[in-house]
Amino acid sequence: MSRETKAFVKGVKVSDRHGAGEWSAERLSSLILVPLTLWGLWSGFTLSGAGYDAALDWFRSPVNAVLLALTLLVSVWHMQMGLKVIVDDYIHKPGSRGALLGLIGLLCILIAAAGVFFIVRLALGSAPLPAGFGI
Amino acid sequence: MSTSPLPGDASNDPTDDQTGRFVVQPNGRVRPLSPHLQVWRWHVTMAASILNRMTGGALSVGAVIVFLWLMALAFGPEAYATFTGWMGSPLGLLVWFGLTLALCLHLAGGVRHLIWDAAVGLSPKTADALSWASMIGGVVVAVAFWAFLFSSGRVVL
Numbered sequence: 001m002s003r004e005t006k007a008f009v010k011g012v013k014v015s016d017r018h019g020a021g022e023w024s025a026e027r028l029s030s031l032i033l034v035p036l037t038l039w040g041l042w043s044g045f046t047l048s049g050a051g052y053d054a055a056l057d058w059f060r061s062p063v064n065a066v067l068l069a070l071t072l073l074v075s076v077w078h079m080q081m082g083l084k085v086i087v088d089d090y091i092h093k094p095g096s097r098g099a100l101l102g103l104i105g106l107l108c109i110l111i112a113a114a115g116v117f118f119i120v121r122l123a124l125g126s127a128p129l130p131a132g133f134g135i
Numbered sequence: 136m137s138t139s140p141l142p143g144d145a146s147n148d149p150t151d152d153q154t155g156r157f158v159v160q161p162n163g164r165v166r167p168l169s170p171h172l173q174v175w176r177w178h179v180t181m182a183a184s185i186l187n188r189m190t191g192g193a194l195s196v197g198a199v200i201v202f203l204w205l206m207a208l209a210f211g212p213e214a215y216a217t218f219t220g221w222m223g224s225p226l227g228l229l230v231w232f233g234l235t236l237a238l239c240l241h242l243a244g245g246v247r248h249l250i251w252d253a254a255v256g257l258s259p260k261t262a263d264a265l266s267w268a269s270m271i272g273g274v275v276v277a278v279a280f281w282a283f284l285f286s287s288g289r290v291v292l
Contacts, residue, residue, distance in 0.1 A: 027252055030245045037242050041235075041280065049223075049289040052215045055208055079198055082191045111202050118209040128211025 022081065029078040036071040043068070056122065065123035072115045080108040183266035187244035190237040197234040225292055235280055240273035 007014045014020050043064070047055055058064055083104045091097040121129070160166050175181070200222070207218035221227050247269040250256050256265050284290045 027249065030249060034242065034246060034249075037238065041238070044235075045280065045284065045289075048284055049291075052208070052212050055215070059208075075198060079191075079195050082188075083195060086188065086192065111198060115202055115205055118205045121209055122205075128214075129209050 022084075026078065026081045026085075029074055029081065032074050033071075033078060036067065036074065039067060040071055056125075059119070059122035060125065062123065065119055069116055069119045072119070073112055076108045076112045076115075080104060179266045180262050183244060183247070183270055186270065187241060187248065190241040190244065193233070193237040194241055197237065200230070200234065223290075228290065228292065232277070232281055236274065236277040239277040239280070240270065243269035243273040243276075 007016060015023075043058075047058060050058075084101060087097060087100050087104070091100055157165050157167055204218060204222070207214045222231065247265050250265065251262070256262060281290075
């Protein structure tokens with residue numbers, strides 16, 4: 001029955017379930033990523049061939065650390081949505097589709113969580129890993 | 136009513152058509168086959184759209200490489216030297232260049248899609264022009280980026 005319900009906005013049929021939200025989220029994330037990517041290109045330019053010490057110095061600036069963390073998180077969000085659309089388009093078997101989407105989700109969470117962890121350590125000037133983490 | 140002649144042994148009668156342009160739908164009705172990639176005329180808007188998806192996929196690999204850079208930096212000078220040893224080699228620089236190219240193309244393509252999503256620039260002529268502009272612009276920015284990298288001496292082969 002719920003699949004029969006039809007939502008209309010200004011006379012135009014809109015998705016009954018979460019499709020419209022996913023569509024908007026992908027656009028919102030790309031809109032945020034436009035300035036962040038330009039900043040990322042500039043940062044990549046300044047860090048290229050600069051060496052270890054210069055890279056550490058770069059992370060001491062809170063602006064750089066915060067913007068990089070933001071870029072990482074929004075990028076991973078955008079990447080997860082983009083890969084999901086590709087999988088949705090080409091993988092039709094529910095089992096493989098679900099497994100692949102789960103794998104992509106896990107990878108994204110890993111990159112986001114560990115990436116922010118590294119950025120925070122670098123911004124605080126912590127000792128190189130694995131300091132205090134065994135070994 | 137079809138005005139242009141049908142190719143080869145095609146027939147207007149779907150029941151004896153041999154070209155595969157018609158398919159029997161699950162409800163038993165015969166309907167024309169929807170246009171698939173193999174039978175669709177190449178068009179620049181189509182190529183630009185496919186390119187945007189391909190560069191997006193490539194950038195997922197790029198995200199992993201940038202993550203490894205972060206990890207190497209967090210693990211100290213020796214790990215960082217190993218990373219820059221790999222990614223600073225000619226082959227590594229080629230990978231970085233490919234990622235820059237994918238990033239610039241995906242950025243320009245993304246802006247193009249945002250313009251279209253705002254229901255602007257959708258006439259065939261403007262859509263074609265936007266597609267060409269985004270692809271050429273992406274390549275130009277990526278090449279210029281690397282020209283500056285080499286000319287400033289930050290990167291050497």
